[in-house]
Amino acid sequence: MSGRSVFVHDPGLEAYGFGGEHPFNPLRVRMAIELCEGLGLMEGYSFLAPKPATDDDLMTVHSLSYIRSVQKAGHDEAPLSELLQYCIGTQDNPVFSKMHEACALVVGGTIEACRLVMGGEAEHALCVSGGLHHALRSKASGFCVYNDAGAAIARLKEEHPGIRIAYVDTDAHHGDGVQWMFYDDPDVLTFSMHESGRYLFPGTGGVEEKGRNGGVGYSLNVPLQPFTQDASFIECFEETLPEALRRFGPDLILSQNGCDAHALDPLTHLSTTTRVYEHVPRRIHELAHELCGGRWVAVGGGGYDIWRVVPRAWAALWATVSHQELPETMPGAWLAKWGRQSPVALPDLTRDIAANYPPIGRAAQVEERNRKTIAEFKRKVLPLLA
Amino acid sequence: MLLVRDSMVREVLTVSPETTAAEALTLCREKRIRHLPVLEGGRMVGLISDRDLRASTPALGDANRAAALDKIRVGDEMAREISTADPDDPIEQAAMAMHERKIGCLPVVEGEDLVGILTTSDVMAALVRLVGAHEPGSRLEIAFPDRPGSLADVAGIVRDQGVNIVSVLSAPGEYDGGSGSVAVIRLATINPTGVVRSLEGAGFPVLWPPSTPGGPGQGL
Numbered sequence: 001m002s003g004r005s006v007f008v009h010d011p012g013l014e015a016y017g018f019g020g021e022h023p024f025n026p027l028r029v030r031m032a033i034e035l036c037e038g039l040g041l042m043e044g045y046s047f048l049a050p051k052p053a054t055d056d057d058l059m060t061v062h063s064l065s066y067i068r069s070v071q072k073a074g075h076d077e078a079p080l081s082e083l084l085q086y087c088i089g090t091q092d093n094p095v096f097s098k099m100h101e102a103c104a105l106v107v108g109g110t111i112e113a114c115r116l117v118m119g120g121e122a123e124h125a126l127c128v129s130g131g132l133h134h135a136l137r138s139k140a141s142g143f144c145v146y147n148d149a150g151a152a153i154a155r156l157k158e159e160h161p162g163i164r165i166a167y168v169d170t171d172a173h174h175g176d177g178v179q180w181m182f183y184d185d186p187d188v189l190t191f192s193m194h195e196s197g198r199y200l201f202p203g204t205g206g207v208e209e210k211g212r213n214g215g216v217g218y219s220l221n222v223p224l225q226p227f228t229q230d231a232s233f234i235e236c237f238e239e240t241l242p243e244a245l246r247r248f249g250p251d252l253i254l255s256q257n258g259c260d261a262h263a264l265d266p267l268t269h270l271s272t273t274t275r276v277y278e279h280v281p282r283r284i285h286e287l288a289h290e291l292c293g294g295r296w297v298a299v300g301g302g303g304y305d306i307w308r309v310v311p312r313a314w315a316a317l318w319a320t321v322s323h324q325e326l327p328e329t330m331p332g333a334w335l336a337k338w339g340r341q342s343p344v345a346l347p348d349l350t351r352d353i354a355a356n357y358p359p360i361g362r363a364a365q366v367e368e369r370n371r372k373t374i375a376e377f378k379r380k381v382l383p384l385l386a
Numbered sequence: 387m388l389l390v391r392d393s394m395v396r397e398v399l400t401v402s403p404e405t406t407a408a409e410a411l412t413l414c415r416e417k418r419i420r421h422l423p424v425l426e427g428g429r430m431v432g433l434i435s436d437r438d439l440r441a442s443t444p445a446l447g448d449a450n451r452a453a454a455l456d457k458i459r460v461g462d463e464m465a466r467e468i469s470t471a472d473p474d475d476p477i478e479q480a481a482m483a484m485h486e487r488k489i490g491c492l493p494v495v496e497g498e499d500l501v502g503i504l505t506t507s508d509v510m511a512a513l514v515r516l517v518g519a520h521e522p523g524s525r526l527e528i529a530f531p532d533r534p535g536s537l538a539d540v541a542g543i544v545r546d547q548g549v550n551i552v553s554v555l556s557a558p559g560e561y562d563g564g565s566g567s568v569a570v571i572r573l574a575t576i577n578p579t580g581v582v583r584s585l586e587g588a589g590f591p592v593l594w595p596p597s598t599p600g601g602p603g604q605g606l
Contacts, residue, residue: 023577091548092575134522134576141522142576173576176522199595201576202522226596267577269595 003123003294005322007042008113009033010049013129015102018094023267024143028306029129031338032314038331039315039350041324048116050127053107053151060154061147061181066138067100070145074099086139093140103145106130110148113297114156118163118252124285124296126321128314131256131301133175134202142173142201149254149299150181153188156252166250167191168241170280171258171301172268174205174221178256184215189248189385191241193233195261195270196223207373210381217384220244222377225366226269229359232367233261233272234279239374240382245287247385251295253288257281258301259313263357267304271360273352277313281320296321307342312350326350390480391473393512394494394502400425403432403461407439408452410460414439421491423500424464430493430500432464439463470495471504477512480504518553523572527594528585529561530569540569543584550574561593568593 009029017026036042058067069086072078073095083089088099096102106129113125130152132144153165166189167182169175175192182188197203211219222240224233245253259277261270281298288296298321303310312330319326330348339346360366401410401422410422414436424432442463444451471480471492480492484506494502514520530536537556544551552572560568573581582592 087574090550090574091580092577136522198525201524201578203519203525203572204522266579269597 004121005045006048006113006116006122006125007036007045007318007322008050008109008116008125008127009047009129010105010109012049012102012105013109015098016106016129018096018143022094023304025306028303028310029300031306031311032128034337035311035315035331035334036318038334039319039327041315041319041322041326045322048112050105050109050112052101052104053111053146054104057107057111057151057155058104058146060158061137061150062135063138070103070140071100074101088140088145090140092143093145099145103132106132107146107148107151110152110297110299111155113299114152114252114254115159117295117297118156118160123294124288124298124321126298126318128300128317130299131171131258132177133169133171133256133258133301134173134177136177136180141177143302144177147177147181149256150178152297153178153182153254157187160251163187163251164249165189166245166248166253167256168245168253168284169193169256169258169301170237170261170276171256172261172265172270173200173258173302174202174223175256176202176204179205179209179219179221182215183211183219184213186211186214186218189218189220189244189250191220191222191244193222193224193237193240195226195228195268198223199226200268207376207381210384217381217386218248220377220381223373224270225369227271227360227362227366228261228370229263229271229357229363229366230273230275232363232370233270233276235367236370236374237280237283240377242283242287244382244385245291247382250292252292252297253284253295254297255281255284255299256301257298257314257317258303259309260302260304262303262305262309262313264305264309265303267302271357273354273357274309274312274316274350275352275354278316278320278326278351281317285320307338307344308347311338312347315350388477388512388516389473390471390475390477390492390494390504391502393477393508394471394473394504395508396502398423398493398500398503400500401434401460402426403459403464405460406456407443407458407460407463408455410434411436411439411455421503421505422460423493423503424460425500429498430468430495432461432466433468433491433493434460434464435490438465468493472496473501477509481509484509516553517555517570518572521552521572521574523552523574524576524578525594526571526573526578526582526592528569528571529566529591529593532558532565532567537567537569539588540571540585540590543588543590544571544573544581547580547584549578549581
């Protein structure tokens, strides 16, 4: 387990953000990267800058009329009435300057990461700016304008006929955009573990959403109860993903590593800690070596406690991608720099202390409900995977 | 629109009173349907369901089953008093009729002609469209007093937050012992926190989603 790992990044990727008080703040990427550097995890590694996705790349999963509107939006050339048809210019997805250029670079980053791994130049690759899993064919949704994972998967399928790709999404929100893009496709397994749509955007992602036509059995969903904590989250993950991946037999695993299931996240009701953000990448890494010669691409995703959670979660992710030990203490210079800006006290350890996250009062009921979901998943969906 | 004509199935499979039970059951199985209107001379004279047919024939495994299935005619077993719907009935009226009479389907009749059929699964599909469940959104349940203007106040708060409403349903008498209504609102946003804060600040309890374990909406 010691092949070459690549961190795909360019400062241009940090232009993807909606400004002001918007929760999707690109500062989180800056802090994560500086934390990787401060922890010494970039020694011997450099950042590989991607090229922007072309219109052709984007058109694998988006309509041309949508792309044209995004292009015009970022140069103030389209009326709001036109943009609102595509859900651009809303509170979630406001217009920002040169938004097409910024979004196309994110897509280019994930495509580049996938090509490096599939082409054998890297064993694993990470692009933390990627993971915009809600974007739909002709619609921005949930802070996502272009669907980078969707376009990268579509491109891989063109460049490697017959390839089988497993998309594994552990963001707290259902990975709906990617799921719908490949809902008919038996060569793309989409797996999403998320807070149940009864409680959280986008509302979809029930166990019964299992694919359509030839793709039946290739869309997998594990919806979790609100306030799910580490032990139950990890149990659900272990009871579903490894078996599904073994049955599917991927050639490459693309993981979306949103970290908004953390207890401190302001947008969701899940209650995990950094333990989950070490466990998930570690296991995906092992499964990639077991099943597909280590070919693993990781992208970021949601995560809205940008001070205390995102930098630590994604530094832990890079540590796993690059086969390095995660140091225990946060670097003093990093804490000094960001502590001045942060509205909340920053933790001085890279890992959460379990005692600070005691079991909630209803932990037993939450665990029980999640076990029912796993049982339903095993009964109704897993057997469909040959 | 949400009329029966917008949700009904227009291509209706029918049988005649002379059709055998075996033929009718085969049709049900192959087309995966449960109800067949019965036509005679172009006019609807009855309705037969796969359940009626099964109830009237010997059980699976019974040696007499095959012979009985060939002998029994649809005309012998069909229901003759049938509830029907008009294509211009509101979908909720059709749903109420099906619910109250405990029936699974309504043939849709315009004048003398059978023009469609509405089953529980068509009503379910209409419900899905009605609540906007196929569109990405965050689901909130909000309690408000049952008096003029209060839903407008709720909508105004959502508007002031710049959020689009995907769908809204409101059920009277569901809150606080019947004195208040509950609205189920689907918002086109991943981040309803601003709306929730403003609603609660204005005195509209947000019942769903629960904000803490054992907090509002503790029923989860």
